[in-house]
Amino acid sequence: MTRILKAEETLDPTFLPPRLVGRETELGLLSQRYRSGLAKGLPYHQLLTGGIGSGKTALANRLGEDLQRAGKFGELPVMKMYVNCWRRSNDRTILLQLLRGVGVSLPDRGYALSEMLDVFEQGIRRTPRHLFVVLDEVSALVRQGTKLLYLLSRPGEVGLGSISLFLVAAEDVLPYLDAASRSSFGVTHRLQLTPYDREALTRILGFRAELALRPGSYSPDVLDQVARAAATSGDARFALEILAGAARAAEADGAGEITPEHVRAAKGSVFPTLTESKLEELSQNSLLVLLAIARTLRGPRTATPTERVRLAYQGLTEEYGTKAMSRVTFWRTVKELEREGLVQVEPVGTGQSARLSMDEVPASLLRTLVESRLGGATGKA
Numbered sequence: 361m362t363r364i365l366k367a368e369e370t371l372d373p374t375f376l377p378p379r380l381v382g383r384e385t386e387l388g389l390l391s392q393r394y395r396s397g398l399a400k401g402l403p404y405h406q407l408l409t410g411g412i413g414s415g416k417t418a419l420a421n422r423l424g425e426d427l428q429r430a431g432k433f434g435e436l437p438v439m440k441m442y443v444n445c446w447r448r449s450n451d452r453t454i455l456l457q458l459l460r461g462v463g464v465s466l467p468d469r470g471y472a473l474s475e476m477l478d479v480f481e482q483g484i485r486r487t488p489r490h491l492f493v494v495l496d497e498v499s500a501l502v503r504q505g506t507k508l509l510y511l512l513s514r515p516g517e518v519g520l521g522s523i524s525l526f527l528v529a530a531e532d533v534l535p536y537l538d539a540a541s542r543s544s545f546g547v548t549h550r551l552q553l554t555p556y557d558r559e560a561l562t563r564i565l566g567f568r569a570e571l572a573l574r575p576g577s578y579s580p581d582v583l584d585q586v587a588r589a590a591a592t593s594g595d596a597r598f599a600l601e602i603l604a605g606a607a608r609a610a611e612a613d614g615a616g617e618i619t620p621e622h623v624r625a626a627k628g629s630v631f632p633t634l635t636e637s638k639l640e641e642l643s644q645n646s647l648l649v650l651l652a653i654a655r656t657l658r659g660p661r662t663a664t665p666t667e668r669v670r671l672a673y674q675g676l677t678e679e680y681g682t683k684a685m686s687r688v689t690f691w692r693t694v695k696e697l698e699r700e701g702l703v704q705v706e707p708v709g710t711g712q713s714a715r716l717s718m719d720e721v722p723a724s725l726l727r728t729l730v731e732s733r734l735g736g737a738t739g740k741a
């Protein structure tokens with residue numbers, strides 16, 4: 361078997377990429393804000409928001425690692441601490457994790473929050489440093505009410521270093537904070553990440569593929585096909601999952617490179633949009649159009665000109681003994697299939713024929729499914 365995944369672990373969700381493609385501006389801005397605070401020995405707090413897979417967690421960790429590696433600010437180095445506040449966490453469970461991070465442990469019962477904070481300070485005192493504390497998925501904690509954020513954001517003791525917070529949430533959580541904590545997150549201390557578009561996803565995939573896959577095992581077309589499949593959500597995690605799935609499918613096939621069919625197979629298993637019940641609702645003409653697309657997407661094609669599909673469709677109407685739709689009705693049927701999420705119509709420049717693609721399931725599987733719904737091509741309508 362030819363290996364395609366030369367470094368599979370770099371596609372793991374826990375892998376922190378050395379660079380964040382397309383987020384250089386945001387990273388630069390945040391880095392500069394924290395550095396200028398730290399240089400004065402002052403804490404700085406920031407809230408980062410953005411949609412699923414927009415790179416929030418990666419950005420927080422990248423920033424923390426970079427600050428940690430940057431050497432000393434004033435007299436002291438930086439230590440990054442990361443806590444995911446997602447599952448049933450509260451002030452105490454989070455603080456216990458922070459305590460462990462500075463090398464002290466406490467039984468998780470019998471101590472008041474303020475006592476635990478004292479112990480936390482003792483821990484910091486042993487090795488004075490600036491703490492860069494990432495609190496990821498912080499929404500639930502903030503909504504249920506938290507004292508910890510306030511306590512952590514109050515000015516630290518001189519000589520111990522500072523505690524800077526980096527809050528990460530899907531949406532703006534500041535309205536849920538009490539006024540005192542909110543004031544430490546002035547208007548400039550919020551940043552919203554825009555969703556990745558297809559082009560941004562293609563560039564991210566290119567970079568991540570370079571790290572993870574053998575050169576020559578993937579084409580730009582295949583990366584673009586993956587990006588296209590994830591572009592509606594703008595979710596880089598989804599895109600990387602499809603890429604990893606496609607690479608594994610190709611390896612399992614014994615293929616030397618990832619083909620469009622492997623991408624479709626991966627996408628179908630990550631997020632199936634094509635269900636058999638959807639096919640049941642389609643008219644015979646719609647099924648024939650789908651079949652025409654599936655048949656023209658053979659080989660290395662990720663997309664195919666509409667005109668080619670229409671010709672294939674006309675051939676199929678003869679095969680199945682039905683009357684072909686007019687050009688206009690054919691086009692309307694294509695648009696209906698697009699609304700169903702079964703095909704994608706690629707916008708093109710004027711004077712060119714639009715291109716159709718189908719990334720939901722392997723074209724070969726779609727062929728089989730549609731052919732069995734249509735019954736044999738025995739001339740019956």
Ligand SMILES: Nc1ncnc2c1ncn2[C@@H]1O[C@H](COP(=O)(O)OP(=O)(O)OP(=O)(O)O)[C@@H](O)[C@H]1O
Nearest residue numbers: 373380381411412413414415416417418564596597
């Ligand atoms: N700009 C980028 N360059 C390279 N890889 C990226 C980039 N943005 C995101 N990724 C990768 O995409 C995946 C998803 O990113 P991340 O986990 O940071 O998203 P998130 O915004 O935290 O999502 P969620 O809201 O679901 O927690 C990760 O594997 C991450 O490494």
Ligand SMILES: [Mg+2]
Nearest residue numbers: 416417418496
């Ligand atoms: Mg995240």
